[in-house]
Amino acid sequence: MAYDEGLAQMMRDDLEGIDGINEKKMFGGLCFLYRGHMVCGVHKGGGMFRPGKEREAEALAIAGAAPLSFTGRKMGGMIETTEEALADDAKRAKWIELSLTNAKNLPPKT
Template sequence: MAYDEGLAALLREDLVDKHGIAERRMFGGLAFLLHGHMVCGVHPGGAMFRVGKPNEAAARAVDGAGPMMFSGRAMGGMIDVTDAAMADDARRRNWLAMALSHARSLPPK
């Protein structure tokens, strides 16, 4: 099952004016990175944001978000987002702002 290209297009549009963004195919999906640090991505069945552990509770409190599971375990600092939630511009941009802030806080690669 491939990722939803429509979700990828939404993220591309949101990130078009951000300097240092790159796309990379990862884990059967597509990730968006800021200066080499993962920000968000799409995967078969939805999308994800790397919001960082300090923002995880706030990000998950928004309707449509849940834990990002990988190999049966929750990945700390990451959230999984439903397709329906991704269609809501305000929610998507809120999660994206958290993820960009987290990526900018990380040391350069």
């Protein structure tokens, strides 16, 4: 397994009951999508969130966050977190809130 299943379950629990959420294996981990748009996910070594460019600075201001750069190049509007930061309920809740706001402002994918 390339990611921590316990952290994935925390995200599942956080997103439970939100219509339009589904899971998809991608980026070598597990992502949670809202109407086809990535909200968050887990990968080996931590988590990832898509708060969008408008909320990226706010998401990065939370301790344990950094710009997402799987390929060595920053992916705008996306952040990654350490496992320790991801396990923090308050931090994870804020990152999810920012990322859900982003996804809800995008047109549903068909």
